[in-house]
Amino acid sequence: MILYSAITKGSLILCEYTQSNEDFSQLISKQLKFIKNKEEKQQFKINQQIMYLLQNNQYNFMCVMQITQKNEVQDQSIFAYSFLKDISERFQLMTQSEGIDKGQFTKVIAEIMSQYNQKTENAIEEQKLQIKEIQNQQELKLKQVFQKTQGIQKNDNFGYSVNTCKSIFFVINLFLAGILVELFTKFDKYL
Numbered sequence: 001m002i003l004y005s006a007i008t009k010g011s012l013i014l015c016e017y018t019q020s021n022e023d024f025s026q027l028i029s030k031q032l033k034f035i036k037n038k039e040e041k042q043q044f045k046i047n048q049q050i051m052y053l054l055q056n057n058q059y060n061f062m063c064v065m066q067i068t069q070k071n072e073v074q075d076q077s078i079f080a081y082s083f084l085k086d087i088s089e090r091f092q093l094m095t096q097s098e099g100i101d102k103g104q105f106t107k108v109i110a111e112i113m114s115q116y117n118q119k120t121e122n123a124i125e126e127q128k129l130q131i132k133e134i135q136n137q138q139e140l141k142l143k144q145v146f147q148k149t150q151g152i153q154k155n156d157n158f159g160y161s162v163n164t165c166k167s168i169f170f171v172i173n174l175f176l177a178g179i180l181v182e183l184f185t186k187f188d189k190y191l
Contacts, residue, residue, distance in 0.1 A: 001117050002083060003049065004064040005109050007091060008032060014059075017109040019117075024064055027051075035060060041081060052080035056088045063087075063113075083116045 004024040006016035011032045018024055027046050035053060036042060042053040046064065054061045061084045068076050090108055 002063050002065055002080070002113050004028075005083075005087065005113055006062050007087070007105070007109075008060040008062070009058060015106045015109065017106050017113060019113070027064075028062065032060075043077065043080075050076070050080075052077065052084060054081060054084035054088060057092065059088070059091065061088045061091070079116070083112065086112055086116075 003020045003022070004016065004018040006024075006028055007014045008028070011029070013025060013028065016025065016028075028051070031044050031046065031051055034044065035055075037055070040055050042055075044051045044053070045067070048067055049064045050067055051062055051064050063080055063083055065076060065080055087109060090112070091105065094105060094108070
């Protein structure tokens with residue numbers, strides 16, 4: 001989530017916007033000393049936040065975001081630089097056509113920041129829903145597997161006892177058939 005955004009020229013902050021109660025102006029003013037004018041993209045760690053900076057035509061476009069987990073840092077920097085590129089393009093367009101109006105451009109920053117923060121929140125909610133759906137699917141599959149294994153055990157036990165009974169019955173029948181054959185041969189003499 002983008003906490004703060006500003007446009008500077010040299011050490012002068014031209015316009016800024018934040019949805020937070022924190023005073024980022026002082027933090028940014030201190031960081032402006034460390035900006036290297038030859039690098040288009042830079043980032044600085046400030047307490048528990050990261051400041052992303054994009055330089056374009058002697059202007060510095062910057063935003064401050066919370067530090068994320070290590071595996072999300074790359075996605076966050078892509079997100080931040082995409083936001084800064086949008087701000088830069090709108091700023092360049094407005095300065096060429098209308099001139100700079102600090103109050104008007106602060107509203108533009110607020111709009112764009114709100115759009116990007118909504119994208120972040122929607123993406124997070126979407127990921128939470130996907131995780132929940134996967135968990136539900138896994139629970140259902142686990143229940144199905146458990147039921148199948150119980151059914152197999154019941155069938156195996158029942159099948160084993162039926163097969164055993166059939167085998168025993170077959171052996172008994174063979175035995176009885178053998179006795180009957182013997183009896184018929186003995187009694188055949190008398191008939």
